[in-house]
Amino acid sequence: MKAVVKYDHQDNCVEVRDMPAPVINPDQVLIQVAAVGVCGSDIHMWHEHQSWKIKIPVILGHEFCGTIAEVGRNVHGFQPGERVAVETAASVCNECVFCRSGNYNLCPSRLGYGNLIDGAMAEYVAARPQILHRIPENVSFEQGCPGGADLRRQSHGA
Numbered sequence: 001m002k003a004v005v006k007y008d009h010q011d012n013c014v015e016v017r018d019m020p021a022p023v024i025n026p027d028q029v030l031i032q033v034a035a036v037g038v039c040g041s042d043i044h045m046w047h048e049h050q051s052w053k054i055k056i057p058v059i060l061g062h063e064f065c066g067t068i069a070e071v072g073r074n075v076h077g078f079q080p081g082e083r084v085a086v087e088t089a090a091s092v093c094n095e096c097v098f099c100r101s102g103n104y105n106l107c108p109s110r111l112g113y114g115n116l117i118d119g120a121m122a123e124y125v126a127a128r129p130q131i132l133h134r135i136p137e138n139v140s141f142e143q144g145c146p147g148g149a150d151l152r153r154q155s156h157g158a
């Protein structure tokens with residue numbers, strides 16, 4: 001699949017590349033990406049000005065929505081074809097005090113899309129169902145993608 005990849009720890013090392021499409025495990029769903037925002041943090045990573053850890057190469061993009069293409073066999077409550085927006089906490093430990101109190105966005109082991117896990121400037125992304133939110137019929141993909149359509153939004157950390 002085509003993807004926007006940051007491929008080195010230097011300024012400007014971002015390009016469209018062919019990357020393998022993600023393969024989901026039984027606890028994940030596969031999202032066909034419909035819209036993805038460009039966050040201020042993406043600009044920092046483009047210029048190698050980020051203050052957080054990233055993997056190289058990494059597919060950028062963490063503010064996105066799309067359509068469920070495939071549902072893992074252990075996942076209940078979601079169906080192929082549903083339109084969803086996706087939170088940024090791609091992976092968390094599920095065991096620390098933050099995870100156990102519902103504040104998994106603060107998990108010290110959190111791996112975010114587009115910096116430590118391949119992100120959504122791509123055709124497909126694997127996601128855990130806990131971070132999916134259905135988008136109502138009357139909300140477009142562009143509107144449903146955080147930071148995608150509303151340029152007045154404040155930027156936030158990656």
Ligand SMILES: [Zn+2]
Pocket residue numbers: 039040041062063147155156157158
């Ligand atoms: Zn962001």
Ligand SMILES: [Zn+2]
Pocket residue numbers: 092093094095096097098099100104107108109110
């Ligand atoms: Zn945790």
